Amino acid sequence: MSIDIKKELGQAKVEQRIVYESGNEMAAYAAHQINYHVMGYFPISPSTEVAQFLDLMKSNGQHDIVLIPADGEHGSAGICYGASTAGGRVFNATSANGYLYMLEQMPVQSGTRFPMVMNLVCRSVSGPLNIHGDHSDLYYALNTGWPIVMCRDPQAVYDMNIIALKLAEDPEVRLPVLVASDGYFTSHQKRRVQTFAHREDVHAFIGEKPQGFPDTLDRNNPITVGPYMNEPDYINNCYQQSMAMYNAEGVYDRIRQEYAELTGRDYPILELYRMEDAEVAVFLMNSASEIIKDVVDQLREKGIKAGSIAPNIIRPFPAKQIAEALQHVKAITVGDRADSYGGHGGNMVNEIKAALFTHGNRDTLVISRIYGLGGKDFYAEDGHNLFQFAIDAVQSGKVEVPFDYYGHTPGDPLKAPKRVLTPMKYEDLKTGLITVTPDESTGKLNVRIPPLRALTKKPKRIAPGHGACPGCGIFSGLELFFKGIEGDIVSIFHTGCAMVVTTGYPYSAHKATYIHNLFQNGAATLSGVVEMFWERKRRGELDHLGLKDDFTFVMITGDGGMDIGMGPAIGAALRNHKMIILEYDNEGYMNTGAQLSYSTPMGHRTSTSNVGKHQGGKVFHHKDTAQIMAATHIPYVFTGSEAYPQDLVKKAAKAQWYAQNEGLVYGKILIACPLNWLSDDQEGSNIVGAAVDSCFFPLYEVEHGVTSITYNPEDKSKKIPLSDWLKTMGKTKHMTKPEYEGSLKSFETEVERRWNMLKAKHENAYL
Secondary structure, three states, X not given: OHHHHHHHHOOOOOOEEEEEEOHHHHHHHHHHHHOOOEEEEOOOOOOHHHHHHHHHHHHOOOOOOEEEEOOOHHHHHHHHHHHHHOOOOEEEEEOHHHHHHOHHHHHHHHHOOOOOEEEEEEOOOOOOOOOOOOOOOHHHHHHOOOOEEEEOOHHHHHHHHHHHHHHHHOOOOOOOEEEEEEOOOOOOOOEEEEEEOOHHHHHHHHOOOOOOOOOOOOOOOOOOOOOOOOOOHHHHHHHHHHHHHHHHHHHHHHHHHHHHHHHOOOOOOEXXXXXXXXXXXXXXXXXXXXHHXXXXXXXXXXOOOEEEEEEOEEEOOOHHHHHHHOOOOOEEEEEEOOOOOOOXXXXXXXXXXXXXXXXXXXXXXXXXXXXXXXXOOOOHHHHHHHHHHHHHHHHHOOOOOOEEEOOOOOOOHXXXXXXXXXXXXXXXXXXXXXXXXXXXXXXXXXXXOOOHHHHOOOOOOEOOOOOOOOOOOHHHXXXXXXXXXXXXXXXXXXXXXXXXXXXXXXXXOEOOEEEEOOOOOHHHHHHHXXXXXXXXXXXXXXXXXXXXXXXXXEEEEEOOHHHHOHHHHHHXXXXXXXXXXXXXXXXXXXXXXXXXXXXOOOOOOEOOEOEEOOEEOOOOOXXXXXXXXXXXXXXXXXXXXXXXXXXXXXXXXXXXXXXXXXXXXXXXXXXXXXXXXXXXXXXXXXXXXXXHHOOOOOEXXXXXXXXXXXXXXXXXXXXXXXHHHHOOOOOOHHHHOHHHHHHHHHHHHHHHHHHHHHHHHHHOOOO
């Protein structure tokens, strides 16, 4: 056994150990060994695990990184930028639309020359929404001024994360560096990985943080960061940045050789496989580049001189090296895992063509194929097909189809999506059993609802057959709310569990018109729909539809949507569009694996607020979105719970009246998430009821600025200790233990403070 291990570790000059981990785990492992100062983060699949693993290690005291949960990816990028200006080492991880959301921050980071390291766990950019791996997010990074290194497997993720920091901080570079790996193919698949056995060896390699560079915490040398800059200074700044980028190639080459000497693992600028005498070749990046090597071997056995090229760095682009590698190659197929729409090929093929042209190679035939989008698997047989394109070109002396997609299928009219749900009848939706009338003396609304059993015949707005977890409280809560809505609705759903489990092409569980846009932008999107409705109605363009009543426009948000989407929601509220925003509060980002959100209460366990010897769950209090929205002075704000159904249905009826007659309404309902609350499936209604009776989640409404508590457990002698509610869930049972007494006391104090403030507002209309 010892002989095998020694052979495995090669000629390394430092002690190493072998682990069996995924790409995300290795990114976190490298970060914890480096012991960065700060990580600003926001969860998005498939990169979310990086922060989760770091938080778990933090709870066990394995590193000192300050992990800052942001309100969205744009905020996380701002946190990282601010931290980097302050002179420390900074780390982040993101994917896909999250990267695009922070995109405008990326050139600021590089243009002002503040180093950091960010892992881009590559994923499809929507729409439509797809969470699997391709390079469509990576290609947006090409023009941001960040050097980009590539990772074909978890071993490379670990090694490149260590190399990247040394590259970023080199005096000849001083740029932030992106470490790119393939989502799910690399991020979640476990492989055998060699690591430094001792953190001090990692520190010895990366060195001390370089001194002599300005930062915003040097009181003796105050600086201005990011000034307004005119010509010719701006072009000079860009030139210097460009030179630093090109310097990164030589610096990377030097660092990777140092790393190879130390560890026995080498990452040359180009990974050339059997290219010495190759006549046909395939160019692929990251995970697929390993599969193609087997194909090369199989073709070589048949006498075909095949080879493959995979870059370990694509910014700066290794143009000269690629041209040299292809100087004797007759034809190459370039596989791009993303399209540059309208560019007759993906980014890599067009850069390779430019490299060949620039360096005098006009003979190599180049074939462009877009492959593997949306996580479509790449197999050896696909590699053979890519090689066949090159072989055919050599035999015919020309490229018959220079650009095409590979792996797509033609449409089949017989398989076109068909409606499986009959549209709901207006007469069934407009029961006439609910009446809402303004009370001129009080300025409030009087609502009459029938016994709830009378509303059971009302059609459900969401069909059975969705993919929610057993015991999920989202749809029982939403359907109860919708019982109070009469007539037709148009809904938009933020990204989250409710959205994901009800829409899976070609099917949808939504019986009414449904829209989905980006996570943060639902309120703005629905605002546009609302205003278009009223304007088209004013112009008479909707008369042919025979609308008997106006639509009720509803946005459903949850799973942290009122963190990343708070800005647009406040904007919509201040504009006072005639619509309802309904938040289902499951106290976390449950759709990405139960990370903490700002609605997660203090002390609660999540995958990014772990419980251990050095940490006892979330360390700050939950956000009161209902009170925040009440401060925008919209006509109506309410909270509700399925544990008190009559109260919720009445509030839904009020919400509809205000949304159709006065302006924006905001509602918040607490819903159970048994999977991540670690509770029994059938106990959801009881648990959210206990949250109300403990005064953690009080039921009230704010009507034209006047607060009314609609259910007071104290008046009914039903108030329970907060700890009784906490004992009902596995995620909070630890809070009742003596070692977490401080956290529990702080939580109890805050809940009581907010309850007393609410009672004061109930008693005084001017508060």
